[in-house]
Amino acid sequence: MSKWQSMTALTVGAIAIALSSVSLSAKPAQSQPAPGQRGFWCDNSSGVPITMYQNAQGNREPWIRWVSNDFSGAGYDPATRCREVSSRLETFRSNKELKFITVGLMNGQRVVCTASQVNGRCQGLIFTLKPNQDAVKTLNNLLSWREGQAGAPSLSESKDSIPFIDVSGRLGDEGSTIAPVAAPKPASGQPRVAPAQPSTGAGSREL
Numbered sequence: 001m002s003k004w005q006s007m008t009a010l011t012v013g014a015i016a017i018a019l020s021s022v023s024l025s026a027k028p029a030q031s032q033p034a035p036g037q038r039g040f041w042c043d044n045s046s047g048v049p050i051t052m053y054q055n056a057q058g059n060r061e062p063w064i065r066w067v068s069n070d071f072s073g074a075g076y077d078p079a080t081r082c083r084e085v086s087s088r089l090e091t092f093r094s095n096k097e098l099k100f101i102t103v104g105l106m107n108g109q110r111v112v113c114t115a116s117q118v119n120g121r122c123q124g125l126i127f128t129l130k131p132n133q134d135a136v137k138t139l140n141n142l143l144s145w146r147e148g149q150a151g152a153p154s155l156s157e158s159k160d161s162i163p164f165i166d167v168s169g170r171l172g173d174e175g176s177t178i179a180p181v182a183a184p185k186p187a188s189g190q191p192r193v194a195p196a197q198p199s200t201g202a203g204s205r206e207l
Contacts, residue, residue: 032060038172040090042082049082051089055172063089064142070130085127092124093171100164101126101142103135110135112142118164139163 033039033054040063043052051064064085066078076084092098092114100115104122110133114124129135140163 038093040086040093042079042086044079044082049079051082051086053089053171064127068130071128081127088124088126097124098171099166099168101139101167102162102164103129103139104162112139115164120164136163139165 032041032043032052038054038056040051040053043050043062049066050062051066052060053063054060064082066082066085069077071077071081089098097116098114100117100120102113102115102122104111104113106113106122106125110129111122112126112129112135113122114126115122129138
C-alpha cells in the first residue's frame with residue numbers, strides 16, 4: 001500500500017470514529033407527550049423556544065418563554081436552555097421531586113430551584129438567574145400563568161420572606177394547592193431577596 005493510500009485510509013478511519021462518537025453522544029430530541037400522558041418538553045414551533053407542560057387531560061400550558069441571550073456566550077442560548085430546563089423539570093416530575101419551587105443559591109449563583117417542603121433547602125436546579133435579576137419577581141411571574149391567577153397578590157411581602165410555591169396541584173397531583181406560601185425570615189446563610197410587586201400580565205415568563 002502506498003503512503004498516499006495509507007494516509008487516506010487513516011483519514012477515513014478518523015472521520016468514521018468521530019461520526020460514531022457524535023452519534024453515541026447525541027441525545028434524542030424532546031417531543032410532546034402522547035395524548036393522556038403528562039410531561040414537559042421544549043416547543044420550538046412558534047420560532048421561540050418555550051418550555052411547555054401537558055397534563056393528563058391533554059391540556060398544554062406554556063411555562064417559560066426563552067428569549068434572553070445573556071448566557072449564549074457560555075454556550076447556553078435560548079434553545080439550549082429550553083431543552084435543558086424542560087428535561088430537568090420532566091425528570092423532577094417523573095421522580096416526584098417537583099413539589100415546591102423557590103429561589104436560592106447554588107454554587108454561588110442565584111437560581112430558581114426545587115424544594116421538598118416550605119423552608120426546605122434548595123435541592124434541584126431549574127435555571128440560573130441573570131445578573132441583577134429580581135429573584136422574587138421572576139418567581140412570582142413564573143407561576144402566575146393560569147387564567148384568573150395573573151395579578152394575584154403574593155403572600156411573600158415581608159422584607160425577608162422567601163416564597164415557596166406549591167406546584168404539585170398544577171401538575172395534576174392530588175392534595176396540593178397552587179398558591180404561593182411565604183416562608184418566615186431565613187436563617188443566617190440563606191439568601192435574602194428583595195420583595196417585588198406581583199406580575200399583572202398573563203402568559204409565560206420571558207427569560
